[in-house]
Amino acid sequence: MKKKIPPKPWFFPRPVLLLSTRDGAGRDNIITVSWAGVACTKPPMVTVSLRKSRHSHACIHATMEFVANVPTSSQMDEAELCGTRSGRDTDKFVAAGFTKQNATIVAVPMIEECPINLECKVRQVFPLGSHDMFVAEVVKTHVQSSLLGQDGELSGSQLDCLGWGDGDFLRVVKGRPPRRGLQVL
Amino acid sequence: MKKKIPPKPWFFPRPVLLLSTRDGAGRDNIITVSWAGVACTKPPMVTVSLRKSRHSHACIHATMEFVANVPTSSQMDEAELCGTRSGRDTDKFVAAGFTKQNATIVAVPMIEECPINLECKVRQVFPLGSHDMFVAEVVKTHVQSSLLGQDGELSGSQLDCLGWGDGDFLRVVKGRPPRRGLQVL
Numbered sequence: 069m070k071k072k073i074p075p076k077p078w079f080f081p082r083p084v085l086l087l088s089t090r091d092g093a094g095r096d097n098i099i100t101v102s103w104a105g106v107a108c109t110k111p112p113m114v115t116v117s118l119r120k121s122r123h124s125h126a127c128i129h130a131t132m133e134f135v136a137n138v139p140t141s142s143q144m145d146e147a148e149l150c151g152t153r154s155g156r157d158t159d160k161f162v163a164a165g166f167t168k169q170n171a172t173i174v175a176v177p178m179i180e181e182c183p184i185n186l187e188c189k190v191r192q193v194f195p196l197g198s199h200d201m202f203v204a205e206v207v208k209t210h211v212q213s214s215l216l217g218q219d220g221e222l223s224g225s226q227l228d229c230l231g232w233g234d235g236d237f238l239r240v241v242k243g244r245p246p247r248r249g250l251q252v253l
Numbered sequence: 254m255k256k257k258i259p260p261k262p263w264f265f266p267r268p269v270l271l272l273s274t275r276d277g278a279g280r281d282n283i284i285t286v287s288w289a290g291v292a293c294t295k296p297p298m299v300t301v302s303l304r305k306s307r308h309s310h311a312c313i314h315a316t317m318e319f320v321a322n323v324p325t326s327s328q329m330d331e332a333e334l335c336g337t338r339s340g341r342d343t344d345k346f347v348a349a350g351f352t353k354q355n356a357t358i359v360a361v362p363m364i365e366e367c368p369i370n371l372e373c374k375v376r377q378v379f380p381l382g383s384h385d386m387f388v389a390e391v392v393k394t395h396v397q398s399s400l401l402g403q404d405g406e407l408s409g410s411q412l413d414c415l416g417w418g419d420g421d422f423l424r425v426v427k428g429r430p431p432r433r434g435l436q437v438l
Binding site: 069070071072073074075076077078079080081082083085102103104105106107108109110111112113114115117136138141142144145172183184185186187192194196197198199201203205206207208209210211212213216220221222223227229230231233234235236237238239240241243244245247248249 | 254255256257258259260261262263264265266267268270287288289290291292293294295296297298299300302321323326327329330357368369370371372377379381382383384386388390391392393394395396397398401405406407408412414415416418419420421422423424425426428429430432433434
């Protein structure tokens with residue numbers, strides 16, 4: 069049985085992403101976000117949404133750059149830390165034990181320990197209410213070589229990544245679900 | 254070791270959503286999308302992106318309404334069918350064996366078999382390149398009662414939903430990943 073409830077933006081699973089940022093004074097920070105999505109293939113564009121009150125909102129607004137780092141399911145504790153501490157009083161690279169790796173196009177450092185890093189340049193910012201939505205172009209992608217198939221494409225079934233499910237993390241396991249079969253009419 | 258590759262919008266996991274639509278002539282359709290994300294909490298807003306050439310693009314553009322239906326991992330075959338056939342020549346409700354359920358605010362029918370249905374009204378459309386991004390407000394949410402905790406909130410760990418991982422579906426399993434522990438400095 070279903071229940072009608074007040075409107076909730078319940079897309080599942082949602083990605084868990086660690087956004088690294090550098091503010092106008094050159095201080096680096098990391099924030100964990102899940103209000104995010106892919107928006108376009110050509111050019112490759114994504115959205116991430118942040119509350120105006122967040123320290124990272126000011127950082128991204130200052131430079132219009134960030135790196136979206138995709139964590140593995142074994143980096144849940146780091147993701148939690150970067151989502152619950154503020155960069156105003158914590159150096160989250162140090163607290164999470166992450167290593168800075170130079171990006172190639174943006175000035176923001178990438179997280180070396182994350183298997184996928186997307187260098188992003190913000191193209192537009194839309195205030196939507198509680199959150200501002202940053203629409204950004206991915207300008208360079210870095211990926212752990214072992215995740216690429218022989219064709220140079222990412223093999224989705226090799227991922228063991230981390231999702232968000234409202235109130236808790238979700239585990240995404242390698243391999244597609246079992247095929248149940250469908251009688252196509 | 255990491256490899257630098259041309260830019261790819263590789264957020265993982267991505268949601269798999271079945272969008273139900275009704276065109277200007279009252280014909281219903283379903284399309285599977287993964288270029289989508291949550292954009293705002295208050296008001297609850299989401300984005301979905303579609304190529305202009307898609308039949309569903311015209312349907313949504315005509316009515317500015319859709320329902321985002323969240324499938325379970327056991328509905329992978331239906332998701333595949335709705336993502337690979339065109340509504341121009343297939344009644345996908347019939348082909349997938351789905352039942353129409355009346356929504357309360359939008360005219361578009363919901364998919365009864367999906368445990369979560371989000372009634373959405375498009376507020377803005379942004380052409381980004383290969384895809385147009387529809388920014389929509391969720392105006393009503395329907396959820397299978399068994400997924401709600403005693404506090405009326407959705408218990409994320411009770412979900413067994415379907416993700417997309419570039420080239421293949423991903424399985425999201427119930428329960429968070431094991432905690433590895435982090436020495437917080």
